[in-house]
Amino acid sequence: MESWALVTGATVGIGESFARLLASKNYNIILVARDLSRLNERATGLTTTYGVQTLVIQADLSTDIGCATVEKYIAEHEIDVLINNAGFGINKAFTVSELKDEQDLFDVLVRTPMRLMHVALPGMKVREKGVIVNISSVASFIAGGSYSAAKSYLTVLSESLHTELAGTKIHVSALCPGFTRTEFHQRGRMSMKGLPSFMWLDADRLVAKAWSDALKGRAISVPGWQYKVLTFVIGIAPRTLVRRLGMSVRVKQRR
Numbered sequence: 123m124e125s126w127a128l129v130t131g132a133t134v135g136i137g138e139s140f141a142r143l144l145a146s147k148n149y150n151i152i153l154v155a156r157d158l159s160r161l162n163e164r165a166t167g168l169t170t171t172y173g174v175q176t177l178v179i180q181a182d183l184s185t186d187i188g189c190a191t192v193e194k195y196i197a198e199h200e201i202d203v204l205i206n207n208a209g210f211g212i213n214k215a216f217t218v219s220e221l222k223d224e225q226d227l228f229d230v231l232v233r234t235p236m237r238l239m240h241v242a243l244p245g246m247k248v249r250e251k252g253v254i255v256n257i258s259s260v261a262s263f264i265a266g267g268s269y270s271a272a273k274s275y276l277t278v279l280s281e282s283l284h285t286e287l288a289g290t291k292i293h294v295s296a297l298c299p300g301f302t303r304t305e306f307h308q309r310g311r312m313s314m315k316g317l318p319s320f321m322w323l324d325a326d327r328l329v330a331k332a333w334s335d336a337l338k339g340r341a342i343s344v345p346g347w348q349y350k351v352l353t354f355v356i357g358i359a360p361r362t363l364v365r366r367l368g369m370s371v372r373v374k375q376r377r
Contacts, residue, residue, distance in 0.1 A: 132161070247290065277298060
């Protein structure tokens with residue numbers, strides 16, 4: 123029986139890595155993103171390299187129409203894997219950012235993954251199988267503006283669903299990476315010049331770890347020894363210190 127995986131933000135970075143990983147494991151891939159030419163290019167590459175079927179959905183997930191388009195597809199088709207990856211960051215403090223940008227960030231990082239999971243999970247429960255990986259961030263453990271807040275929602279909801287679905291064959295996991303070599307920071311016009319090289323992660327490696335962790339039933343996947351250490355420290359440090367750390371990181375990125 124054919125298995126299908128749907129990946130949002132599938133043309134670049136972590137989403138593109140997940141699409142390749144899943145295709146290598148014989149999943150047919152539904153690629154969701156805004157850029158149609160890139161979607162078609164990635165779809166052709168997956169079919170040529172791995173021999174899987176592909177389908178592209180061009181959708182802007184910051185819009186109601188874009189989100190509804192993907193919801194409708196999930197409601198009408200069986201998918202075995204959902205990778206909620208689409209996202210972006212804002213390179214401005216909350217008090218001076220554009221309200222539309224903040225709303226778009228909320229819709230892409232919070233509204234859309236919540237709705238897609240809500241539509242996908244009933245079918246997964248009926249079929250008694252499914253994997254959902256939500257791409258969160260180590261930023262979800264600190265206080266670094268609306269991006270951190272949005273990622274905190276995604277991490278906590280993933281943990282909650284992981285507990286709710288314990289005892290079933292459905293796995294829900296939050297991938298919480300640190301700084302990863304993708305287009306994310308360039309597209310957000312964030313300065314990363316002062317970041318030591320050892321803090322950068324490789325997208326393919328962290329995706330392989332996240333997939334392994336999800337199948338093992340782990341609620342949270344934090345790839346990289348450096349970020350395992352960081353999250354441990356964050357967990358025991360006074361919250362006042364964590365808040366200062368979060369805002370310090372955001373200020374440095376805006377330079």
